[in-house]
Structure formats: C-alpha cells, structure tokens
Amino acid sequence: MSRSTRATAKDVARASGVSQTTVSFVLNGAAGHVSEETRERVRQAARDLGYVPNGSAQALRKGASRIVLLNVEGVPTGSGLGSYIKGLDAELAVHQHVLLVLHGHLSSQALSDVAQAVSARAVIDLGDAGRADDIVADAETSLDAFSAQADVPVRYLVDRGHRHLAAVMPDTPELQALAGLRGRLIRQATHAAGLPDCPTLVLPGGLGAAEERLRAFRTDHPDVTAVLAYNDDLALVMLAAMRNMGLRAPGDLAVVGFDDTPHGALFSPALTTVHLDAEAIGRSAARTALGLPAVDTASRPARVIVRESA
Known part of the structure; x- marks a missing residue:
C-alpha cells in the first residue's frame, strides 16, 4: 500500500510500543542493551511502515563512535553527580x-x-528514568544505585530509638525520577524494619513555604521523630525551617540527608548524612554501557556520616 507521507522514527516507535531513542538504536545497530524480542518488534514495525532511515542513521550502521552520551537533566550537581561523572x-x-x-x-x-x-x-x-526503557538499562542501574541502601539510615535511626519516620521529598518536577525511586526505597526499608507507615513531606525550596508545609505536617503527623531527606540540600532547607519555628534537631526532629555534600558539615547543627560511593557507581555504569563485565567496580556499601542533626 502506498503512503502519502514518509514514515518517521516516531511512527515506528508508536507502532512497536517503545521510545524513539530505542527505535534509533535498534535500527542503527547500536542496541546492545535491547532484548532480542524488542529488537525484532521494532524491525517488524519498520518493515510494515516502509521506514527508511536518514543519512546520519545509515552512517551509524557502519559502526558506532567512541562517544558515550550522559544526559543529566534534572539531577542536581551536588548529589554525588560530580563523583559519578569522574568515575564514568x-x-x-x-x-x-x-x-x-x-x-x-x-x-x-x-x-x-x-x-x-x-x-x-x-x-x-x-534525566528521565521513565523513558529509559530497554536501551539504557545502565541508567536504571545508576538510578537504583544512587537511591538504594535506604535501609542503612533507617537502621541507624531505629538503633537510636526512632519508630516513626518520614521521608522529605522535593516538589521540583525535574527531580521526580530519582526522588520517586528514593522515596519508595525509604518506605520499603521502614516497612522491612517493622515500622509504621512512612508518610512523605513534600517540601519546596523556599524557606517561607517550607515552614508552612512543615507546620501542617507536624499537625497531621505528631508522632514523627525523624526524617530522611531526598538529599542534603533539602535536608538543610528542613533544618532552616525548623530553626525559624523554634524546633531543634535532633531533640524535636532528627534529620538525615543523602549524598554527603561538603556544605552539610558547615551548617549548625551539622548535618548527619548518607555517603554513597558515587565514583564506583560511575565506573560500573561505564562498563555496563560498553557491554563489559563489572570487574572491580562494585561500589562500597553506603554509610551514615554521623554529625549533630541525628
């Protein structure tokens, strides 16, 4: 059947149920992380639609370059990303x-x-775990590694007598991929520890709005004695809001951050945080991207950097 318009990669993606990125890599012969079933589905859709790749796509078939792309949209630079990129x-x-x-x-x-x-x-x-599908399984691995080991700070707080914990997450849409994953893992860790349900406080970056959210949260959840923040930056917003409200850490609320950024130690009270071996995570992601075994690149377990806030 003749077509009045030329089929595009978007058409192939829609017909095969994958992203355009996956279509491009499958048809350009650079889809090492895509399952064979998905590859064949994409190829069949392309055949059915009569899709013909453009010149740059045809050039890709002759062999991929030695360039690896990293898209970091929405990932804050203070979240261990610098060490991750160094290792990668x-x-x-x-x-x-x-x-x-x-x-x-x-x-x-x-x-x-x-x-x-x-x-x-x-x-x-x-930048977007939701579109990372088969083609960038290494991105999902990196996101998992950045978010995982939430059980480490949970155990730390439980050992100090806390039974009612909460997660503090950002209200920034660009951070929802990593924040959503980290929040789920925190809730899973509290459940595994036999604790009550872990509520979530969605905290804006502005101090005035953060105070309002925190006041409302304290009214709704008076039993919460400790919080795990998405990252150190948000934990410091939490501590600043508490100070303006006359609350003390850890006396009124214990606060733990993630990523062990340098400025956490400079705040008063100094921030207790979770250190991740981000450089090793980056090295592992590099080997995964190249289709190499993760030899000698396993990251060290997360650990709590104990300071004054918890």
Missing part, C-alpha cells in the same frame, strides 16, 4: 572512549538526534 569518565577513558555530558531538558527525539549526530556508542539518561 575515567573508566571510559581506560577503554579509549569519550564522555559527552548533556544538560537541559531534552525530549526523546532530541536525545535521539544528538545520539545519531555523534554516532554514540551508548546513552545513559539520568
């Missing part, structure tokens, strides 16, 4: 590959276009 870049360099880091909001099509333009060997998309 160092491991890629060992294997004669170059890391290209992208910032800003990118649609699936835009990310696909960039990948095609540079003939990327792999894409690690930390």
